[in-house]
Amino acid sequence: MFGYVLRRTLWIVPVVVTVAAVTFFLMYRAPGGPWSQEKPLPASTVRTLNAKFGLDKPLWINPEAVQAKRDDGVNNPLTLGRAYLDSQFFNYMIGVFRFDLGPSYASKGAETVQSVIIQKFPVSAKIGLVGIIFAIVVGLPLGVVSALRQNTWIDYASLFTSTIGVSVPTFVSGLLLLLFLSQNFGVSPVRRPEAWEGLGRAYLLPGIVLGLGTMSYIARLTRASMLEVKRQDYLRTARAKGVAPQGVVRSHMLRNALIPIITILGPAAADLVTGSIIIETIFSAPGLGREFVDSISKRDYSMIMGTAIFYSVLIAIANVTVDLSYGFIDPRIRVRR
Amino acid sequence: MHHPVYPDDFDPQKSSFTNEIDILALAYEGLTRLDENQQTVPAAAESWEFNEEGTQVTFHLREGLQYSDGSPLTAENFRYAVERTCDPNTAGEYQSILFEIVGCAEFAGLAGEDATTPAAFSDDEYEAARQALGVRAVDDRTLEIQLTNPAPYYATIAYMWVFYPVKQEIVEKDPDNWWKDPANHIGNGPFTITGIDEDLLITFEANENYWGGRPKLDGIEYQYVDDAAVALESYRNGDLDIVQLEPPQIPEVQNDPELSDQYLAYPTASTYNRAFNLTQEPFTDKKVREAFSYAFDRETYCAEIRSGDCTPTLSWVPEGVPGSIETDKYGFDPEAATQALAESSYGGPEGLPEIRMFYNSDLSGATERAEWVAGQYRDLLGVTITLEPTEGTTLIDLRKSPETFPQMLLVGGWIQDYPDPQNWLSVYWKCDATFAQRFGYCNEEFDALVEQGDTSTDPEARVGFYEQAGQILVDDVPGPFLYNQAATFVVSPEVTGYTPTASDVEWPGYLGTPLTIDVNRAE
Numbered sequence: 001m002f003g004y005v006l007r008r009t010l011w012i013v014p015v016v017v018t019v020a021a022v023t024f025f026l027m028y029r030a031p032g033g034p035w036s037q038e039k040p041l042p043a044s045t046v047r048t049l050n051a052k053f054g055l056d057k058p059l060w061i062n063p064e065a066v067q068a069k070r071d072d073g074v075n076n077p078l079t080l081g082r083a084y085l086d087s088q089f090f091n092y093m094i095g096v097f098r099f100d101l102g103p104s105y106a107s108k109g110a111e112t113v114q115s116v117i118i119q120k121f122p123v124s125a126k127i128g129l130v131g132i133i134f135a136i137v138v139g140l141p142l143g144v145v146s147a148l149r150q151n152t153w154i155d156y157a158s159l160f161t162s163t164i165g166v167s168v169p170t171f172v173s174g175l176l177l178l179l180f181l182s183q184n185f186g187v188s189p190v191r192r193p194e195a196w197e198g199l200g201r202a203y204l205l206p207g208i209v210l211g212l213g214t215m216s217y218i219a220r221l222t223r224a225s226m227l228e229v230k231r232q233d234y235l236r237t238a239r240a241k242g243v244a245p246q247g248v249v250r251s252h253m254l255r256n257a258l259i260p261i262i263t264i265l266g267p268a269a270a271d272l273v274t275g276s277i278i279i280e281t282i283f284s285a286p287g288l289g290r291e292f293v294d295s296i297s298k299r300d301y302s303m304i305m306g307t308a309i310f311y312s313v314l315i316a317i318a319n320v321t322v323d324l325s326y327g328f329i330d331p332r333i334r335v336r337r
Numbered sequence: 338m339h340h341p342v343y344p345d346d347f348d349p350q351k352s353s354f355t356n357e358i359d360i361l362a363l364a365y366e367g368l369t370r371l372d373e374n375q376q377t378v379p380a381a382a383e384s385w386e387f388n389e390e391g392t393q394v395t396f397h398l399r400e401g402l403q404y405s406d407g408s409p410l411t412a413e414n415f416r417y418a419v420e421r422t423c424d425p426n427t428a429g430e431y432q433s434i435l436f437e438i439v440g441c442a443e444f445a446g447l448a449g450e451d452a453t454t455p456a457a458f459s460d461d462e463y464e465a466a467r468q469a470l471g472v473r474a475v476d477d478r479t480l481e482i483q484l485t486n487p488a489p490y491y492a493t494i495a496y497m498w499v500f501y502p503v504k505q506e507i508v509e510k511d512p513d514n515w516w517k518d519p520a521n522h523i524g525n526g527p528f529t530i531t532g533i534d535e536d537l538l539i540t541f542e543a544n545e546n547y548w549g550g551r552p553k554l555d556g557i558e559y560q561y562v563d564d565a566a567v568a569l570e571s572y573r574n575g576d577l578d579i580v581q582l583e584p585p586q587i588p589e590v591q592n593d594p595e596l597s598d599q600y601l602a603y604p605t606a607s608t609y610n611r612a613f614n615l616t617q618e619p620f621t622d623k624k625v626r627e628a629f630s631y632a633f634d635r636e637t638y639c640a641e642i643r644s645g646d647c648t649p650t651l652s653w654v655p656e657g658v659p660g661s662i663e664t665d666k667y668g669f670d671p672e673a674a675t676q677a678l679a680e681s682s683y684g685g686p687e688g689l690p691e692i693r694m695f696y697n698s699d700l701s702g703a704t705e706r707a708e709w710v711a712g713q714y715r716d717l718l719g720v721t722i723t724l725e726p727t728e729g730t731t732l733i734d735l736r737k738s739p740e741t742f743p744q745m746l747l748v749g750g751w752i753q754d755y756p757d758p759q760n761w762l763s764v765y766w767k768c769d770a771t772f773a774q775r776f777g778y779c780n781e782e783f784d785a786l787v788e789q790g791d792t793s794t795d796p797e798a799r800v801g802f803y804e805q806a807g808q809i810l811v812d813d814v815p816g817p818f819l820y821n822q823a824a825t826f827v828v829s830p831e832v833t834g835y836t837p838t839a840s841d842v843e844w845p846g847y848l849g850t851p852l853t854i855d856v857n858r859a860e
Binding site: 030031032033036037038039040041042044045048049052106107108109110111119120175178179182183186188189190192193196281282283284286290297298299 | 345346351353425426428429430432433436445446447513514516517534535536537538560561562563564566567568570571573574576577699728729730731733734735737752771
């Protein structure tokens, strides 16, 4: 079991490196750079900035630096190897493995990418957390009830809610909710900075709006999965044996019906934690999602790389966790030793 | 006060965007400032004079100037601001605005122009270039600046943020990061920064030590709200007093019985034009350019397509800036348009090559605007235009040289740095100007006139030269002039005592009237 966990975890490394390389490649394919602006900077200014942030190095490999070292009489293969990799990509990746994601160019180096992530990610994570809790706490019972009361008004009401939850985009539902509360209950649409500290009430609305889609999805999936399980032979057996109806639902139906839900829960959790960009804008939340989108249009290279890598690690971990959790829920999927 | 976008940095010698400047402009002040008529008036300096050739300007500071913490403010602090701007290690975005100060371009240029070899300069070279800089604090109250050429507009440039006297001992402790801590913003402006909550809120308090007296307001808050609809709702809720509007919101506000009275719009010092690449067919032909100018209905475009957030114009220098001219040449006239195209070397719409119009697709509503414009040219000229939606930074990159400059841009334009015609005409349209070179404009007659304007020390004669130059620009139709962008707000009736100027993009009156703006809360 331990070997399996280790193997699965180590797989994250090549995934992240691939993501980094692809991001890096695409990023440099986009025209312009971090210093592109309407009123152009003088060449000398651009030069200073490039030198300051190592953007004057080659992109992938640096054979010239090797030649320069050789000319200086250096023959140590380690030094030469490092010089060969003295490029923007490898310097960045070496930094990443030291947990250094580089300076943010948009702030001219006043901030580092990891400090921005440390500062902003908790807000996104808390919104996502509220969202996922809401999705489970509301979605799961809703699905169970509609499966047990199939084709009654409860089932139809749940279908109606879920359809709306899935199909109305967050920028509509978020804005509507905000305007509704502001106009009818005088709730201020913009929060004071203090409100975002801790796990304050400020997180309730954005969390719910964010979780709405996932909630609906979970409700529908639970219902379908419950209905499928309902027709299984072992359920008939359990009932025939005289197990109490609650017991049937809890230990036989729900437990088996949970497998597909767990499968989507991992990616959904990662999705919610990383996917609150629009929500953050509407609710003026100081989260990481906005930072990520902004960094792309600003060509803030290290910020793009840093957040992309950070997100890919999160998603990879979520997937691994899901894979491992199957074993605890369904003994049949337990991995070979 | 509402702001849509939180700035990347607000360090006087590095900043360039209006959302950065309007933070600094409250907390700091240059040697001069702009009043409510955009005139250059005394600020930290009570007077200044040029030598006869106009190549040296001497500023005389007020007596007893103090920073917000009560420490003395002297000419040396302003000298440091200039030195820090020119310093190659600062590499600020407005460095080049001071390149006419003796030694500034050389000091900044130590890093070299060629981006392929490593930037390297020795400490000695650095120190020599620093010493050679033509700025000197003669005594505590006298600052002397040597210029490479006569530049009578330098008193106006001295209002700019690069002149804001940051404290050397604070900045040098942490040159990149100091501005993030409100305690480090010890300034000389009417307010002081007391709180910085990144992405959310910046708070200011009145500066008791300001030379012009204490401002009427006890404090100001800048609230950062990205989503325009949310900001407007917050305004309705009474949480914000001034909100910047986006064009799609304007009709909503104007049709609202209550809000329509609180709507405020005024033209800003920015001119937009339909930019052509003058090195590419068919816009090498002046008659074609004329046709494209005649065939565009500026009135309808501003009133309906842009919901009134712009004012049509047919010239380059906007009204209110010295050197602006009135003209009706090449205004909307469908018949003249067809005729001009018929007279061109292409003989009519059939003879034209393919025309591609680029626009920034990041801006909301840009596609609708581009389609409307292309529709005008199709209906009035019979020309089919291919639309090229392009991501913002990509577009900036394309505009780097005449080889890649788009054949035709939905809009190009200029936003003023300082209200002097030199900034409008010489900086943009001279043959050797970065901008003119990019799309290939060069007219020697124009150059001769603006050079006379740039170097003359007689204010009236200067304006005369610039007016003539501006007329040449109209006659040449390098890219049809279209409109001046308006700033649009809703302002609570409780706010009083402010006068907006064309330079106030972020909120009405931040440059001219920060002392008198006030709020009378109706309880």
